[in-house]
Every structure is written in C-alpha cells, then in structure tokens.
Amino acid sequence: MRAEAGNRRDRLREMLADLKMPGALEAVDGILAQADSGAATAAEAIEQLLDAQIRLRNNRRLQTAMRSSRLPTVKTLGQFDFAFQPSIKREQIESLHELGFLERRENVIFLGPPGVGKTHLAISLAVAAAESGRRVYYGTLAGLIESLMDAKAAGDLSRRLRVLTHPALLVVDEIGYLPVSQDGAVLFFQLINARHERASTVLTSNKGFEDWGGVLGDEVMAAALIDRLLHHCHIVNIRGNSYRMREHRNLVRPASEQPRQGVAL
Ligand SMILES: Nc1ncnc2c1ncn2[C@@H]1O[C@H](COP(=O)(O)OP(=O)(O)O)[C@@H](O)[C@H]1O
Ligand SMILES: [Mg+2]
DSSP states (O other), X not given: OHHHHHHHHHHHHHHHHHTTOHHHHHHHHHHHHHHHTTSSOHHHHHHHHHHHHHHHHHHHHHHHHHHHXXXXXXOOGGGOOGGGOTTSOHHHHHHHTTTHHHHTTOEEEEEOSTTSSHHHHHHHHHHHHHHXXXXXXXXXXXXXHHHHHHHHHTTOHHHHHHHHHSSSEEEEEEETSSOOOHHHHHHHHHHHHHHXXXXXXXXXESSOGXXXXXXXXXXXXXXXXXXXXXXXXXXXXXXXXXXXXXXXXXXXXXXXXXXXXXXXX
C-alpha cells in the first residue's frame, strides 16, 4: 500500500511537471500531507493546489507587466483601508476589481483632493488587469503628453497613438496638478478619442469636471473630452482626509496619547 501511495505521489509530481505547473508542484507535498492528516478535505486540497498555481501565474504576469507598463509601484485592493475613507463605496470598488468594465470598454474616473487614494486605486485596478493577463500602461497626464509631443516632433505621432490605444487599460494619473499647453491638450484629446469605445481608461483628478476647461486651457475641447469620457463611465468621488496627512497627524498627537518611549512633539 505504502509503495503504491509513494508511486502515486511520484506520478502526481511528474504530471504537474508535464503540465508545466511549477506553483502546484512546489506546493503539492505540503497539501498532500495536510490531506493525509485529515486537516484538509479532498476538495480543499485540490483548491489549494490550483490556487498555488494561479498565484504563481498571476505573479509572473504582474512581473512581466511591471517591465512594460511603467507602473510606478504595486498597490493592491487588499492594502486599501476602506475604514479610513468612508465616502468610498466598498462594493463599487470591489466590483470594479472584477474587471467587467474592461470587457465593456468603460472608463473609471477617481476624483478627490490630494492623498485620498486616487492613484492607489487606479494602480490596483491596473495590477488586477495585469494579473488577469491584460496589457496595461500607466502615465501621468504630463508624462503622456510629453511622450506624444516627442513623437509628434519626430513625425511619429500616429504610431505613438496606436501604441497608447492598444492596452486594455490605460491609467492617466494626475489631471489638474500641472497646467497643460494648448498643443498638449489637443494631443490628449486625440488620445482619448482614439481609445473611446475601444479600450478602458482610468483617470484621476484633484479637480472637478467644471475646472477641466481651465486645466486644458480650452472650455470647448474640455467639454468634448468629458462628453466622451463620461459616455460609459464609473465615477468615484472621494471626499475625505489625506492618508498621507494621517501619518503626519500620528506624529503630532498630544503627548498623553504618545507611546511611552515616543518623542513628544
Ligand atoms: N485608504 C487607504 N488605505 C491605505 N493606503 C492608502 C489609503 N489612501 C491612500 N493610501 C496611501 O497613501 C498614499 C497616498 O495615496 P494616493 O493614492 O497617492 O493619493 P492621491 O492619488 O489621491 O493623491 C499612497 O501611498 C497610498 O497607497
Ligand atoms: Mg495621485
């Protein structure tokens, strides 16, 4: 019996190697030990085995995406503290992370003051999309416009626009922090126009739509841009305190609330 069980394990390992499932292969011995000891049911063991493989696959996809997507960092939904930002509807954010909006080529716009988690959530959507095997790309509005300007100067604008239209998800971060030149605004409009109804764009802004005309230096074009963006769009309006300031506030808490060995400021 024992020899048979040993043979079966060897065969299992061979099959996982043959199927190119290194994540499952690495986890299989531990999972079988748990199942043998009665700590896991057969269904739980199979679930854990497949889960180990899926996690490895997603991790590899994310690593590949990190090389080409220009994402500045990895942020995940799991790292987001919803209790700190009660104006955000948790179900809406969780449902967006299921990525149906990408299939429907809908846009997402995060609005709110600095530090409330706009970039965090835009990146966590991009990370989820990359883990699902989709192409993603990240840029700040200023960075994207600069790259379009460079391409235009080099006579390469249409190719650059095609490249930026290709990803299933494009993040346009930080609309509103820096003023945009008129040429820049036209190029941004062309980019959004090219992606409209073809692929999803996730945007963040510290300015309400009524101020986008000022940011882009052209009320009429801003209105046309907003019209396209809002055509199929999820708006997440975040009203709350800055998470960055929260860390700062902890430092300036009254001395009575400070830990004993802490520095009283
Ligand atoms: N609710 C939150 N839970 C956990 N971390 C948060 C939360 N909100 C913001 N952060 C973190 O605080 C920092 C600032 O958030 P960020 O998304 O850059 O803000 P914004 O883009 O709105 O200015 C980031 O490091 C981010 O990960
Ligand atoms: Mg930001």
